[in-house]
Amino acid sequence: MGNEVDFMVHGYVPLNIFGHEVWLTTTHVCLLIVCLFMLVIGLIVNNKMKHATEVPGMVQNIAELYVEMMDGVVQSSMFRHWGKYANYILTIFMFLLFSNISGLFGLRPPTADYGVTLPLALITFVLIQFNAFKWKGVGGYVKDLMDPIPIFLPINIISEVATPVSLSLRLFGNVMAGTIMLALYYGMLPVLATVVIPSFLHAYLDLFSGAIQAYVFCMLSMTFIYQKMPE
């Protein structure tokens, strides 16, 4: 069993920023590839939509299908205020879907790095707190923290902090577990090729689990933001 198990975590270029040594790693490269891919898709769809026809061609059809589907999803979660968040949820869902699936295309999924999922969850956290302050004011926010009895204050604070932590850890744990299991499986491949073909594992761990985690991230973000809004 002389095969080397490769988790695809390499440092490529060391940079020196403000006296700290920071490495450019696989995650940076894969994140750049996913973002460039989304940019190219955006430019193509923009070009096609400028000459939109009544009977849509393929690109226009898929784009309209996706936007309408995500608009429906956001509307069903955020009833009156869906207009302001539809674009963001649409983008985040597409980014998470592509980056979770990118394991199938030979990349290491960028969401397998906690440094990618934590900022996404922190963006949601900032949105939640901003909405809480905007719709309730500072007094109402503090009063909410003491709901139902003032002794609940530390518990409510912990539950506010636990929201981005659990959002980021859920996504990170799912994708990272998938990449580790697949890397171990590939390391033992010549022996195990008779047991199950890797593409089945990829289909479950990357496609299915990745798509569900992207959907759950978006749904939970919308639910938490909507909870801070008035009835």
Next chain:
Amino acid sequence: MNGITNEGLVLACSAIGAGLAVIAGIGPGVGQGIAAGHGASAVGRNPGAKGDIMQTMLLGQAVAETTGLYGLVIALILLFANPLFGKL
């Protein structure tokens, strides 16, 4: 015969700890199975609402999965990014 070195002890206990940490996967397994059972009986009672029931069930199951994942993350940290190795 030499004694157990400090690093050896830390590594051995990290390995045992990693194994114990993943036992936390029992909770979500039981809970999600029960939720799936309730979901299936709800679809049986009201076959028209199958889409809504499945969406709600998947959302609830992914949220309940989180605590099992906490155990897995601790185990992975202990195995691959051990912070206790080299202290003391």
